[in-house]
Amino acid sequence: MALTLWIFLALEVLGASSEVRQFFLQQASGQDCQTLQLGESWISHFLIDCHLECIRRYSENCQAVVYNSQTGNCRPGSVAFGPIEKVATSIPETGSSDKLYYVRQPIPPCNTSNSFALYDVCGTSACLYLSTSRAENYSDARTLCSQMDSRLFVGNTMAKFSLLWYTSKTYINDNLFTGLQDIAVEGNFVWENGEALSDEQNQYIWTPGNPDNSGGNQHCAIAFPEVSSKKTTLDDARCDLNRHYICERCSQC
Numbered sequence: 001m002a003l004t005l006w007i008f009l010a011l012e013v014l015g016a017s018s019e020v021r022q023f024f025l026q027q028a029s030g031q032d033c034q035t036l037q038l039g040e041s042w043i044s045h046f047l048i049d050c051h052l053e054c055i056r057r058y059s060e061n062c063q064a065v066v067y068n069s070q071t072g073n074c075r076p077g078s079v080a081f082g083p084i085e086k087v088a089t090s091i092p093e094t095g096s097s098d099k100l101y102y103v104r105q106p107i108p109p110c111n112t113s114n115s116f117a118l119y120d121v122c123g124t125s126a127c128l129y130l131s132t133s134r135a136e137n138y139s140d141a142r143t144l145c146s147q148m149d150s151r152l153f154v155g156n157t158m159a160k161f162s163l164l165w166y167t168s169k170t171y172i173n174d175n176l177f178t179g180l181q182d183i184a185v186e187g188n189f190v191w192e193n194g195e196a197l198s199d200e201q202n203q204y205i206w207t208p209g210n211p212d213n214s215g216g217n218q219h220c221a222i223a224f225p226e227v228s229s230k231k232t233t234l235d236d237a238r239c240d241l242n243r244h245y246i247c248e249r250c251s252q253c
């Protein structure tokens with residue numbers, strides 16, 4: 001993941017609440033980061049105008065812009081996230097010369113005891129522990145996180161879901177539990193914070209043909225982030241097998 005070039009620092013803008021918001025607009029190289037277009041594009045002569053106009057029109061919802069410095073074409077974007085193949089409508093399109101500039105999301109506090117650390121992709125950060133050995137099963141993984149004042153990773157937004165892929169591909173490189181399961185009610189997938197899997201995410205997180213509850217005992221969503229596989233989608237699988245896991249610090253868990 002090559003993130004480059006601080007375009008400008010701490011551009012202070014008066015938001016709707018009259019509080020000064022700070023923007024750190026950072027350019028993503030290649031197709032490392034993507035976003036969803038919030039509305040019609042327009043022409044801006046400079047990147048900074050593109051971003052300011054995006055904030056004027058979309059306020060806090062504008063978290064990224066896709067700008068083409070040759071044509072001045074400016075596209076307003078929602079939060080930036082790392083590459084997820086199944087999101088077909090994302091910008092910039094593969095192969096285009098448009099560049100994505102994203103705003104850093106608020107950085108959560110991170111108690112680094114037990115080898116927790118901040119990980120960041122496309123402007124979204126989380127305080128995580130990446131397992132160095134496998135848990136016995138899902139419930140064991142849950143216990144191991146809980147013993148470190150944390151919970152299994154909750155990838156309940158596109159940005160956080162991409163952080164799961166980024167950290168697991170970059171550091172764990174082996175299959176892992178994802179903090180998403182349908183143990184209680186078959187077909188009702190729930191994140192570790194108790195939140196149901198949203199319809200939006202349900203469209204893009206699964207490998208085609210999954211979840212299929214094959215054999216009637218596949219209740220844990222697992223990722224296979226091996227570097228050789230470009231796949232960024234999940235399968236449902238058995239909960240009682242040894243797998244890696246990612247814990248996330250949380251204030252009430």
Ligand SMILES: *[C@@H]1O[C@H](CO)[C@@H](O)[C@H](O)[C@H]1NC(C)=O
Pocket residue numbers: 111112113148149
């Ligand atoms: C950080 O976490 C450890 C272990 O969970 C805890 O003992 C310690 O008090 C925490 N430190 C702070 C500053 O919260």
Ligand SMILES: *[C@@H]1O[C@H](CO)[C@@H](O)[C@H](O)[C@H]1NC(C)=O
Pocket residue numbers: 136137138139140240
């Ligand atoms: C999961 O693993 C733990 C730790 O080895 C074990 O005590 C527990 O019985 C296992 N639970 C299930 C449901 O297999």
